[in-house]
Amino acid sequence: MPPAARNGDLNPAIEAQGLVRTFGDKRAVDGVELRVEAGEIYGFLGPNGAGKSTTVRMLCTLLKPTAGRAAVAGHDVEASPGDVRIRIGVALQDAALDERQTGREILDLQARLYGLSAADRAASIERAVDLADIGDAMDDRVKTYSGGMRRRLDLAAALIHGPEVLFLDEPTTGLDPVSRTQVWEEVRRLNRELGVTVFLTTQYLEEADALADRVAIIDGGRIVEEGRPTDLKRAVGADVIVVDLPPEAIAPAAAVAETVPEVDAVTQGRRGITIATADGAATVGSVAVALSAAGLHPRSLTVRTPSLDDVFLLATGYRMSTVDPTAEAGAGAGLGRAGAAAP
């Protein structure tokens, strides 16, 4: 491999081929292929246990791949982990910080580990203090910080040495909606102003949709779908009709819906069926009539634009099981909920 391009023009920021990691008999990551270009925000979307964190840990040199290879910022993670480490910033799940130190001390320690000179350290810490937006609390012990403050400090610590590639493992899990939006804003700004490549794992569809230039959907250790969020959603169809049904009616309803000419695809879920179609408003009537004629009575019929959850459903056969904290109460797994954003 040629020496890494300084700004990643020649090499992708992240590249993985046939990446596998097993724990005992379990294949946590099962043949992941990745190519993330420099300057991209890449979303890695999947439910708990899909293999997101294991993939990130391999890319961050914390875990050795069982098979396959990966390179980050132009350097192989196994052959030259030291070269990878100085070029990446990492904010792992749950904002791991030492509670007995102050925010400033954590930033200082981080800067020293990367060998920043006293002058660079002072400048970097000042930038990080601005970025973390914690104000005077920077000199308080971390144990007094709120969840949002911890995440912002964690993010600032990950950026202290000006990394080329930033790994964010579920950066907003457990955050309130306001803190979440703040983290999103920050990620966008870092990417826009500094050109930092961002590899972001998330179990929130909205997060991937709002932030990522491209999204990979991972399920059971494999990437099942990849592309720009708009393209992925467009592939589902222009519209989605969600039919809420009693359990015994789901299979027969799916069979009936498939006979309707305007219907492109039908997927069965736990609470009903999802129909992809070019024109929801025009098709919903035909579907209702066909179901009624077959003696099936939906609890509700909803037309909406496709969401990433629909992409996920189409790729995996089930909806992501996480309950999104920003969703309306009772919206559950996303069934029947209006799409987050129109393409």
Next chain:
Amino acid sequence: MSVQSTAPVVAGGGMVRPVGFLTDIATVARRSVRSLLREPEAMAPALIIPTFFFIVNIGALESFVERNPGIDYRAFQIPVAIIFAVTGISRASVLVIDIQSGYLDRMLVTPVRRTTLLLGLMVADIVLAVALSLVVIAMGLVFGVRFGTGLLGILVFLALAVAWSLAFTGFPYTVALRTGNPAAVNSSFLIFFPFAFLTPAYLPRELMTGWMQNVAAWNPVTYLLEGMRSLLSQGWDGAALGKGAAAIGGLAVVTFVMAFRSLARRVATG
């Protein structure tokens, strides 16, 4: 958002520089010493226990033991008090919290040299061992204990105590790194008891029961105590000091091999 990079990014904008081994140790040590200074209350048991035993042992046994000619029981007990103070202290409780919280992983994604993660903590252990030893030595001086070897003797005495303390930290660090479990780290304290009590802690070896004499002969603390005592009573005794130093060195080899192997296993990416 653009897929194209708008500004070139260099690793650290050129800020990132190779870090020396000693600098890494200093960085890790800075944090661990700071955390030590923030919990002075953690020093309390390490001082109360030896003070308590020193006073109780003297009260109970001084006049009895001193019937044997040539024994100054206060001087005899000061090394015991130091061993009680410094044996088993370590920053292993901090390490285990770092493992559990994921802060260790945050350090591991930096270029920090892996061995310095342990060596830096040991710097704080040395600081604490020096502080505790000085307090106990001061207590001895207040109680009328005199060093036959003078100031240099006190320094050697201190060095032996600190070296012993450091050698012993290998046990709790090994437990912390192997288990990642705070409860296991706390119970690693138990190993202190056979080391501290199956020794001539109360009486010189020649006055001990036969089986206990045999057990004590195999305990490195026996030679440590005798080496330290020689500095108080006998003047410079190269053989006694050599045995004491060898006992520390022997234990250190065993515990450090265990601890650094456990560290290697903990940070292994496999």
